[in-house]
Amino acid sequence: xxxxxxxxxxxxxxxxxxxxxxxxxxxxxxxxxxxxxxxxxxxxxxxxxxxxxxxxxxxxxxxxxxxxxxxxxxxxxxxxxxxxxxxxxxxxxxxxxxxxxxxxxxxxxxxxxxxxxxxxxxxxxxxxxxxxxxxxxxxxxxxxxxxxxxxxxxxxxxxxxxxxxxxxxxxxxxxxxxxxxxxxxxxxxxxxxxxxxxxxxxxxxxxxxxxxxx
Numbered sequence: 001x002x003x004x005x006x007x008x009x010x011x012x013x014x015x016x017x018x019x020x021x022x023x024x025x026x027x028x029x030x031x032x033x034x035x036x037x038x039x040x041x042x043x044x045x046x047x048x049x050x051x052x053x054x055x056x057x058x059x060x061x062x063x064x065x066x067x068x069x070x071x072x073x074x075x076x077x078x079x080x081x082x083x084x085x086x087x088x089x090x091x092x093x094x095x096x097x098x099x100x101x102x103x104x105x106x107x108x109x110x111x112x113x114x115x116x117x118x119x120x121x122x123x124x125x126x127x128x129x130x131x132x133x134x135x136x137x138x139x140x141x142x143x144x145x146x147x148x149x150x151x152x153x154x155x156x157x158x159x160x161x162x163x164x165x166x167x168x169x170x171x172x173x174x175x176x177x178x179x180x181x182x183x184x185x186x187x188x189x190x191x192x193x194x195x196x197x198x199x200x201x202x203x204x205x206x207x208x209x210x211x212x213x214x
Contacts, residue, residue, distance in 0.1 A: 008054030036060035096120035
């Protein structure tokens with residue numbers, strides 16, 4: 001039996017969150033709360049296996065709370081305008097961030113990944129915001145620390161298409177050139193590139209080439 005805290009300021013969302021767990025092959029006990037004090041109380045008085053926390057502009061969840069309970073996996077659910085805060089919480093130790101606008105299937109996938117001790121950043125975040133945030137040179141030290149010390153991802157095998165794009169990247173081709181060669185949109189190749197980087201836990205093409213050569 002896994003003990004899960006469901007936190008969101010809107011009670012109706014708490015009800016909906018439980019639906020995502022129905023297809024996961026575990027039994028769960030849920031502690032529901034719509035206040036930070038309630039969240040803190042559950043963390044203090046129960047053995048918790050997972051926290052799913054919805055954040056908004058007024059939420060009291062911050063990096064200090066995540067770090068105080070870093071042994072517990074956290075899933076941060078957020079509205080798209082709060083993507084920077086969500087990513088900052090992931091870099092501070094949360095297990096995942098996922099947009100509240102993500103599909104039910106992706107939300108379920110996110111929960112499965114975190115319950116298996118892997119990190120997860122949803123496709124919406126990667127496509128719209130993640131690349132600039134995660135691979136911005138100004139964030140390199142923080143990103144490297146995240147990858148080295150916090151990322152507990154099992155090795156991820158690249159799909160045939162991801163492997164093809166990875167090989168073209170390390171051969172020196174630009175994203176636009178790969179898109180033209182494969183007759184797909186530039187944005188598609190950009191998304192695949194980000195996925196490859198995250199799967200292989202690297203932040204540039206040089207590191208990717210080194211990983212793939214081993």
